[in-house]
Amino acid sequence: MTSLDLSNGFDVHDYRAKLKLLRQDAGSMSLANREGLSCPACGAEFxxxxxxxxxxxxxxxxxxxxxxxxxxxxxxxxxTH
Ligand SMILES: [Zn+2]
Structure with a gap:
């Protein structure tokens, strides 16, 4: 399972194929996990x-x-899980 790697910041383009954009505004965005990415905090799939x-x-x-x-x-x- 691939984990989100935050060691060099977070760029959504690194995960373009794995995350589906649901909503976006000026400063934020919501994405759905569609490729079984795991959470950088707890390690479980989010x-x-x-x-x-x-x-x-x-x-x-x-x-x-x-x-x-x-x-x-x-x-x-x-x-969220
Ligand atoms: Zn988690």
């Missing part, structure tokens, strides 16, 4: 990935499952 360059983010609702958070120097990543 369901959705949210990536943001914004300083602060608000979520209107929370998923039921586990949530993992990871970061690079520029980005915040939230992964």
């Amino acid at each position: 369901d959705r990935l949210f990536v943001s360059d914004d300083e602060a983010v608000t979520f209107d609702s929370a998923p039921n499952g586990p949530i993992c958070v990871a970061r690079t120097d520029e980005r915040l990543l939230v992964l």
Whole structure:
């Protein structure tokens, strides 16, 4: 299983074939995991990935499952399972 590698930051283009873009706005995007990528925090396969360059983010609702958070120097990543 391929894990998201954050050691050199996160560039969605590195995973273009493995992630499906669901939503995008100025500073953030939501992606679906379609190739069994594993979470950089817990190692389990994740369901959705949210990536943001914004300083602060608000979520209107929370998923039921586990949530993992990871970061690079520029980005915040939230992964749901
Ligand atoms: Zn995780």
